[in-house]
Amino acid sequence: MTQLRNASQVGRLGFLSEQNKRDIYLAALEVLANVGMRVYHEEAKTLLLEAGCTLTPQDRVLMPRHLVEQARLCVPSVVNLYDRDGTLALELGGYNSYFGPGSDLMSTYDLETGAHRPSTLKDVARAARLCDALPHLDFIMSSAHPTDQDPHLSYLLSFAEMMQNTRKPLVMTAENERDLSVMIQIARELRGGAEALRQKPYLVVYNEPISPLEHPEESLSKLLLCADTGVPSIYSPAPLAGATAPITVAGHTTQGVAESLFGLVVHQLRKPGAPFLFGIGPAVLDLVTAQSSYNAVEYLMTYMCAVEMAKWLDIPNWGYAGTSDSQLLDAQAGMEATQITFLAMQAGSNLSHDVGYLDFGLTGSLEEIVLVDEFISMNRRLLAGIEVNRDTLALEAIAEAGPGGQYMTSEHTYRYMRAVQWRPTILNRHGRERWLADGGLDLAARARQKALDLLATHQVPALPADLAVKTDELIGAFAAAGA
């Protein structure tokens, strides 16, 4: 059994009672059994019907409860991810929480000039290398979407850049099972075979059904390919409350739970025990501005319900952190990105992405990634909790100092200070004089400086030459076949 870390005594914010969780689960089962879902993938449909689902005259698949229960028995509670070198990096499950950037941002705030411009493949590489350098970002997504490349090669080319620019495990989006299968082939080359990749997963694939209650051909093809190859798969819908999902938090959660569980059943029927991540992208359509908010307070509430449901189901979860709806890295961004990140951390959301998102998931900021890394660092310290024992109670030190004494030279201080005092890297703890002398910069400017410094100095060991050649060959063959 994998021993999970981080299971401290710290209290967590809970929104759902045990009874609430049961009610949501039962409501989701009712949606599955009585409303049904539309499945646009013939093989998956056959798999479901043969397992005991039924088809209505309106072409909806109705799923009986026992199939969900069976899948829950099969699905692993912990999913381990390994880095590029094959070292265990992330243990997804329990209250472990890990963070990474998002994917596919179409615009980027240029780090050098501050200009808002279309994202390029170079942005994918830079984000990966920056996140490789930042200690509190644990996995990598593309961050940017390379608008300067052939769209059908964009995910594959991003994958190759990410592999070169970070050792951390990857979470990938893909257009369909064709480009995904090339990614998996490359990952097999890296690991030295199909079985080796199955044993030590290097990438996770982000698949999504379409709310409400539809499962497109591409999503299911990718999901089945993941089940077959042992590549962990996320199956997380993005129901937009008020547009493609109920407006109430309970209804929003219920529909999302049902949609994700539907994918779980398909996945576990295909390959019992294959690694799976449950999740809900609890988006909210602002019914006045028509923007899809990542930070509305109702979003945060449904998100927390989704994490609580994942714990209740005992399935690792996919989540969100470090996002802001703001148009730039301002005080709003600071407020929103840190609130969602803190909620994710305290809830023990396992694999949280989208760090560095601005503008409703359309614009990226490397400075924001640096800021959130600092915030995660600080709050990992906070949530590690407080150790209370004879030595930390410091009775001896207190007696030694006595009335009117001091602790600066105490042995106790000396022994504990580096472990107890968390050090910021960009938050300001200087007085006015020193701060002015250092240029009088605000936090965003210091984050920018840190990003520039890291990008100028941080090196990622090169991939073996033969692997780089093989990767180019596989992508070349894919491009040629497509044309």
Add this chain to the structure above:
Amino acid sequence: MSLFEDLKLNVEQGKKEAVLALVAQALDQGHSAQQILQQGLIAAMDIVGAKMEQEEMFIPEVLRAAKTMEAGLEILKPLLGVGDMQVSGKVVMGTVKGDLHDIGKNLVAMLLSSAGFEVIDLGINVAPAVFAQKAEATGADFLGMSALLTTTMPMMAATIEELEKAGLRGRVRVLIGGAPVTQAYADQIGADGYASDAGAAIKVAKELGAVKA
């Protein structure tokens, strides 16, 4: 409150029963269908449009107001002359091939139809040839395409080509939108109009409509 004030308020608040009763009452009192349409129903929707722009109304409230207005209009239709009721235009809409994001398209479609356009919604994942076929078959004035993915945006250009091939480009005005789409892209592929949100989409469609007329 005067009868017309009452009617406008009830349209704005989406109270269908009250609107039906008030329209009937107005007819009883001898007001013309044309007057009830202009000073009641359309005037109400003008207020709704303004409130939407000022972010005082939620979109579902706007949509309900539009539905309510339509219900009132049903009573008046048989009494109105041909010239009294201008349809703003016929729009064929869909998301382009490969694109399943339809929330924005649905919103634009709903608001266009509340603004008096006749909308034929082809749904999602619409191939260029299908767009062209439907535009031809329905005699559409506009073709609206939505794309949210950079991978699917090129389908917009492909659809315009298809329209050209079918000899429809002169008749059908092309509107495009979706998060990655820009005015520059619209210019590049030769679309007639671009809008960044549903409110702007209506304005652009109306402007283009006026140009043709």
